Structures are given as structure tokens and as C-alpha cells.
Amino acid sequence: MERLLAQYAARPARPLHIHLVDPFPPGPGHVWRTEQSRLYLMNTQSFFPTLIPDQGVAAAPLAGCSFNDWRGRMRQTPDPALSEGDRAELAQLTATGFPSRALYGRYLSWCVARLLEKLPDGATVTHHRAEARRVARDHENGGYGVELLNGETLHADKVVLALGHVETRLSPAQREFRDDARANGLSYLPPAAPNDVDWDQLPAGATVLVRGMGLNFFDVLGQLTEGRGGRFETTAADGGALTYVPSGREPVVVGASRRGTPYRAKAALESYYPASVELRFLGEDAVAKIRAMGATAGFEHDIWPLLHRDTLWAYYTTLGRSSPGALAAGFLPELDALLHSGLDGDAVDWAERLKSLTARHVAEGRALDLAALARPLSHHPLRPGDKHRFGSQAELDAAVLAYLADDAASSARGEEDPVKMAIGALNAGRAIIKSLVADGGITQESWLGELRGWFEGFVEGLASGPPALRMEQLAALVRAGVVHFSGPDPVFRIQHGLFQLSSPWVDAEPWHARHLVEALAPANRVQGTASRLLNNLQADGLARPRVMLAADGGAVVTSGLDVSAPPYRPLDGAGTPVPGLYVLGLQLSSVQWGTAIAAQAGAEYRSGYRTVLDADAIAADILA
Ligand SMILES: Cc1cc2nc3c(=O)[nH]c(=O)nc-3n(C[C@H](O)[C@H](O)[C@H](O)COP(=O)(O)OP(=O)(O)OC[C@H]3O[C@@H](n4cnc5c(N)ncnc54)[C@H](O)[C@@H]3O)c2cc1C
Numbered sequence: 001m002e003r004l005l006a007q008y009a010a011r012p013a014r015p016l017h018i019h020l021v022d023p024f025p026p027g028p029g030h031v032w033r034t035e036q037s038r039l040y041l042m043n044t045q046s047f048f049p050t051l052i053p054d055q056g057v058a059a060a061p062l063a064g065c066s067f068n069d070w071r072g073r074m075r076q077t078p079d080p081a082l083s084e085g086d087r088a089e090l091a092q093l094t095a096t097g098f099p100s101r102a103l104y105g106r107y108l109s110w111c112v113a114r115l116l117e118k119l120p121d122g123a124t125v126t127h128h129r130a131e132a133r134r135v136a137r138d139h140e141n142g143g144y145g146v147e148l149l150n151g152e153t154l155h156a157d158k159v160v161l162a163l164g165h166v167e168t169r170l171s172p173a174q175r176e177f178r179d180d181a182r183a184n185g186l187s188y189l190p191p192a193a194p195n196d197v198d199w200d201q202l203p204a205g206a207t208v209l210v211r212g213m214g215l216n217f218f219d220v221l222g223q224l225t226e227g228r229g230g231r232f233e234t235t236a237a238d239g240g241a242l243t244y245v246p247s248g249r250e251p252v253v254v255g256a257s258r259r260g261t262p263y264r265a266k267a268a269l270e271s272y273y274p275a276s277v278e279l280r281f282l283g284e285d286a287v288a289k290i291r292a293m294g295a296t297a298g299f300e301h302d303i304w305p306l307l308h309r310d311t312l313w314a315y316y317t318t319l320g321r322s323s324p325g326a327l328a329a330g331f332l333p334e335l336d337a338l339l340h341s342g343l344d345g346d347a348v349d350w351a352e353r354l355k356s357l358t359a360r361h362v363a364e365g366r367a368l369d370l371a372a373l374a375r376p377l378s379h380h381p382l383r384p385g386d387k388h389r390f391g392s393q394a395e396l397d398a399a400v401l402a403y404l405a406d407d408a409a410s411s412a413r414g415e416e417d418p419v420k421m422a423i424g425a426l427n428a429g430r431a432i433i434k435s436l437v438a439d440g441g442i443t444q445e446s447w448l449g450e451l452r453g454w455f456e457g458f459v460e461g462l463a464s465g466p467p468a469l470r471m472e473q474l475a476a477l478v479r480a481g482v483v484h485f486s487g488p489d490p491v492f493r494i495q496h497g498l499f500q501l502s503s504p505w506v507d508a509e510p511w512h513a514r515h516l517v518e519a520l521a522p523a524n525r526v527q528g529t530a531s532r533l534l535n536n537l538q539a540d541g542l543a544r545p546r547v548m549l550a551a552d553g554g555a556v557v558t559s560g561l562d563v564s565a566p567p568y569r570p571l572d573g574a575g576t577p578v579p580g581l582y583v584l585g586l587q588l589s590s591v592q593w594g595t596a597i598a599a600q601a602g603a604e605y606r607s608g609y610r611t612v613l614d615a616d617a618i619a620a621d622i623l624a
Pocket residue numbers: 021022023024028029030031032041042043044049130131132133162163164165166193194521531533584585586595596597598599
């Protein structure tokens with residue numbers, strides 16, 4: 001809407017009428033509802049997101065600003081629409097703080113209101129508070145009929161699908177679990193947006209198993225602890241560590257994930273990407289170079305060797321700065337030479353040379369071990385004569401506590417922490433990779449087997465975690481006995497009428513419980529979606545999921561829609577772009593990587609405002 005209005009103002013033509021269709025308020029929509037609990041925090045800092053473009057587009061925005069500019073304005077001159085809670089939050093919130101989702105929703109709704117005030121002559125906007133259930137060609141009048149769930153049908157010349165996070169049907173395994181749970185009278189909470197769940201159904205004192213220790217896990221914990229009247233306090237006696245003061249209404253939570261630990265916390269930084277990290281190998285120019293090479297890139301062949309080098313350099317230069325004694329003199333120049341070699345040659349030989357160089361020059365235990373970063377408990381020694389790593393629940397909980405303390409301390413060191421700077425390089429590399437792989441930039445088998453096969457999960461767990469405060473809070477909850485862990489590679493079953501949870505690595509009694517929460521975001525897949533609209537589009541032959549070929553030649557139905565080149569139009573059943581129908585955002589997940597993120601204010605990499613460019617291209621095509 002923002003791009004349509006901006007371009008229309010610059011070049012008005014015949015009247016433009018925009019129908020906004022969403023059962024939720026325009027701006028916040030479903031995810032950013034302003035009335036949700038303030039314990040739900042954004043995962044990006046105030047300085048990050050913007051709805052209004054600040055680069056890359058020709059038509060200047062008509063109104064609005066970035067979230068951080070809005071934050072400043074609202075502190076000076078509060079808007080009458082701000083709630084008491086918004087004002088209290090704004091009084092505390094800094095540029096590097098993590099806003100509540102409710103406050104971000106207020107910003108989005110403010111932007112929409114300012115745009116509506118600045119409507120150019122000839123443009124009008126109507127909001128229909130309803131779900132669209134079908135978009136069908138209007139054979140009589142041309143264009144489309146948009147059927148709403150309330151029975152109304154709108155006529156539109158053009159339709160943009162900006163559906164975002166839509167509900168998904170459960171996977172066969174989840175369905176089986178849900179049905180078995182039901183038959184046994186157990187409560188099974190499937191993947192959902194945390195704000196859509198009634199957490200009161202989990203009783204005080206009961207054991208609650210939680211599968212997944214990513215961002216949703218922290219949302220669940222917040223609701224079950226602070227959300228129930230518990231408090232975190234800082235005790236001077238305990239060296240400033242947080243203490244949790246329970247309300248007595250908490251359940252006992254058992255956290256489970258394959259790694260056995262939560263995502264790593266974000267480093268305390270003044271910027272989204274660390275200032276001290278420079279991508280010397282996988283920089284923005286690598287995109288053009290790789291694209292110019294003539295053949296389609298492969299992730300492991302063409303991209304990872306560059307990013308791996310940047311990650312190593314970020315780690316060792318930070319280590320040299322923060323713990324000079326850990327590196328022998330002359331190591332960094334030797335490493336630099338090694339990094340600049342072997343790019344066309346034998347990767348095995350290069351890896352061996354790296355290993356031997358670090359063995360000779362890096363203090364014991366200080367070399368970068370990326371695999372270990374991703375599975376922090378796997379280096380806990382196996383017990384002699386035993387197949388377990390942990391002899392008891394207490395030993396496991398203590399190991400995870402030590403990991404949490406270490407991770408929080410490492411985040412607090414910010415730019416001086418070698419591990420967090422290695423992760424910072426990986427995170428910055430993600431921005432470049434997004435540009436590189438977009439629109440068929442890597443082979444399908446590499447997209448499936450490498451990028452999504454291992455790299456995505458690896459980098460998510462390292463670079464997409466919560467603020468460090470969440471780790472300190474989690475540690476306090478463990479010390480208070482409110483949270484325990486299952487151990488790595490958890491096994492869930494239903495046995496003797498109860499959920500059972502155990503880990504092959506822990507020598508302890510399995511956990512038994514009546515409640516299981518899937519702390520995962522619903523999978524964003526167009527096949528298997530619960531969205532009536534997406535299902536009807538596919539049934540009517542106006543859209544289809546993108547199919548790719550895996551390394552073994554097998555066809556794989558991917559998560560997103562099959563679309564034309566930008567401006568993205570869905571491909572119909574016969575593979576032809578559907579004129580006048582456009583796709584923006586999450587359903588582009590098979591031609592773009594990492595679509596579930598806002599546009600970045602003042603982005604240093606082009607992929608940071610890609611979604612704005614997509615919207616701009618769609619708006620231009622519509623108005624043309
Ligand atoms: C819980 C959560 C937290 C997040 N946190 C962050 C964060 O901190 N920072 C960040 O950058 N990104 C975050 N994201 C990523 C998020 O994807 C983007 O920030 C942004 O919300 C995407 O915008 P969108 O408009 O494409 O999709 P959405 O925000 O999902 O909006 C889509 C809208 O379309 C509506 N809709 C869907 N189908 C229909 C239909 N058939 N008829 C009518 N209306 C329909 C929905 O009701 C919804 O309002 C988060 C996402 C989630 C789910």
C-alpha cells in the first residue's frame with residue numbers, strides 16, 4: 001500500500017482504489033496486535049525495522065518513518081493513540097533495546113494512519129475486516145473476484161497476495177501424536193503463534209514438556225513465569241546474578257531440543273552486524289562475481305568456502321585483540337595467507353593446513369570449532385564404561401546452566417568476544433547469501449541439500465537467538481527449580497497414558513507429563529497450509545508450490561509458491577505467470593531465502609531492503 005501510494009502520488013493516472021483485506025487491523029495485522037502481552041518481545045532491536053523505505057526506491061515515501069525514528073518522536077510528542085503501557089515502555093526503550101511486539105504493532109498502525117492522512121488526490125483506501133477465501137478470475141468484467149468469508153465479493157483489477165504467516169495443517173507425525181494424546185486425555189499444544197495460545201490451560205505445579213528451545217520457547221517461558229506473577233530480581237550478594245521469585249502458579253517446565261540447549265543469545269551490539277567484522281571474501285561484490293562465473297553456484301562449492309574464511313578471520317582477529325596470549329606471534333599473517341589460498345584447489349588439503357596451523361599457533365582449547373558451537377553438549381565427555389554423557393538429571397541441568405552462564409557472558413563481551421564475532425560474520429554472510437541465492441542463484445540440489453539441508457538450521461541456532469537477558473532469566477529459572485532440560489536428541493512417546501520424555505545421553509528416569517507444548521512456529525508451507533485462500537488458489541489452478549530436484553533426481557515440493565521473475569506473479573497449473581496477480585513476502589520462500597524478517601532501516605546490504613524493492617516493483621507493474 002505504501003509503495004502504491006508513493007508511486008501514484010508521483011504519477012497520478014486514473015483513480016486508484018485499494019481494498020485492504022485482513023481480519024486484523026491494517027498495519028499490525030495478526031502478528032503485531034497491539035493488545036498482546038508485553039512479555040512478547042521482538043527479536044530485533046529498535047534500530048532495526050522499518051515499514052517505510054529509506055533507500056533503493058525512486059518514489060519518495062508520503063509519510064511515516066523507521067521504528068527507531070518513531071520511538072524518538074513518540075518520546076518527544078506522544079501520539080494520543082498510545083496506551084499507558086506504550087508510554088511506559090517508550091520511557092525505558094533505547095535504540096539497542098528489544099521492543100515488545102505490541103509496541104511495534106502501534107508503530108505499524110501509526111504508519112498506516114499517517115499514510116491515510118496523506119492520500120494523494122484520486123486515491124482511496126477501504127479496509128475490509130474479513131478473511132479472503134478465494135481469488136478467482138472475473139471472466140465477465142476482467143480482473144478478479146475476491147470472495148470474503150463474510151459472503152461479500154470484491155472486484156479488483158489486480159490482486160497482491162501479502163499473506164505472511166498462515167496456519168498450517170499438522171504433519172502426519174504431529175497428527176498422530178495429537179490423536180493419541182486425545183485418546184489418552186492428555187493435552188497436546190501444536191505449533192502456533194504464542195499469542196494465539198491460552199496458556200492458562202497449563203496448570204500450576206504440573207510438569208509441562210516443551211519441544212523446541214528457539215524463540216517460541218522463551219515466549220512460552222515468559223507467559224508461564226512472569227506472566228503468572230513471578231519476578232526476576234538482581235541480588236547484589238550473588239554477584240549481580242538474577243534470582244527468580246516464584247508466584248507459586250508456575251508449572252515445572254522441561255525444555256527439549258536436539259542440541260539439548262536453547263539458541264545462543266545475541267551479542268550486545270550497537271548495530272545489527274558487528275562493526276569490527278568485515279566480510280573480505282563473501283562481500284557484496286562476491287554476488288556479482290559468483291553470478292558472472294557462468295555456472296549456477298553451489299552453496300558448499302562456491303559460497304561456504306568464502307564465508308568460512310570470513311568467519312575464521314573474525315574469530316581469530318577478535319581473539320588476538322581480546323586475549324593476545326592465546327595466539328603465537330606471526331599467526332595472523334600466516335592465517336591470512338592461508339585464507340587467501342586454496343580457493344580454487346583441494347578443500348581437504350586446505351582444511352588440513354588450517355588444522356595444522358591452528359594446532360601449532362593457537363593455545364589449547366581456543367581454536368574455533370564450528371561443529372561444537374552448534375552442539376555444545378556433545379563435547380561433554382562420555383562417562384567411563386557407560387554410554388551416557390550425563391549421570392543424572394542434576395548433572396545435565398548443571399551442564400546446561402554452565403553453558404547458559406558462558407553464553408550470556410560471551411554476549412556481554414560484545415565486539416570483544418571471538419565466538420560472538422564468528423557468529424556475527426555468519427550473520428552478515430546470511431545477508432549476502434540472501435542476494436546470491438535469490439531467483440535461482442544456486443542449484444536446486446544445493447538449495448535443498450546444503451543451504452536448507454544443514455546451513456539454515458546451523459546458523460539459525462547460532463545467530464537468531466534471543467537477547468542475552470533471556471539466558472540470564474532462564475538460568476535463574478533453572479536455579480529456582482522451575483525449568484529442567486531433557487538432554488540432547490530427546491525422544492517423545494506416549495506410554496501408560498502419559499507423555500514420556502527421555503534422552504539417550506542422560507542416565508535418569510524419563511520425564512512423565514500430561515502436557516506437551518510444541519514450541520515451534522507453524523511451518524510456512526503452501527502445500528499443507530490451512531489457508532483457505534492458498535488452498536483454493538491451488539485447487540483453481542492459479543498457483544502451485546515450487547518443485548525442485550534433489551541430488552538423487554527426486555522431486556521435492558518446496559515451501560513456497562512457484563513464481564515468475566520479479567514482479568513476482570504466481571505460475572498457474574501450466575507454469576504460466578498469472579497476469580494481475582502478485583506475491584509478496586513469505587510465500588516467496590522458494591525463490592528467496594530468509595523471507596520472515598522486516599525491512600532493515602539504513603541497511604548496509606541490499607538484501608536488507610529486498611522486500612521493499614519487491615513491493616516497489618509490484619506497485620510499478622500495477623500502475624503501469
Ligand atoms: C511471532 C513472530 C515474531 C516475529 N518477530 C520479528 C522480529 O522481531 N523482527 C523482524 O524483523 N521480523 C519478525 N518476524 C517476522 C515477520 O515475518 C515480519 O516481521 C513481518 O510480520 C512480515 O510481514 P507480512 O506483512 O509479510 O506478514 P504478516 O505480518 O504475517 O501479515 C500478513 C497479514 O495477512 C493477513 N492474511 C493472511 N491470509 C489472509 C486472507 N486469506 N485474507 C485476509 N487476510 C489474510 C493476516 O491476518 C496478517 O495480518 C516475526 C514473526 C512472527 C510470527
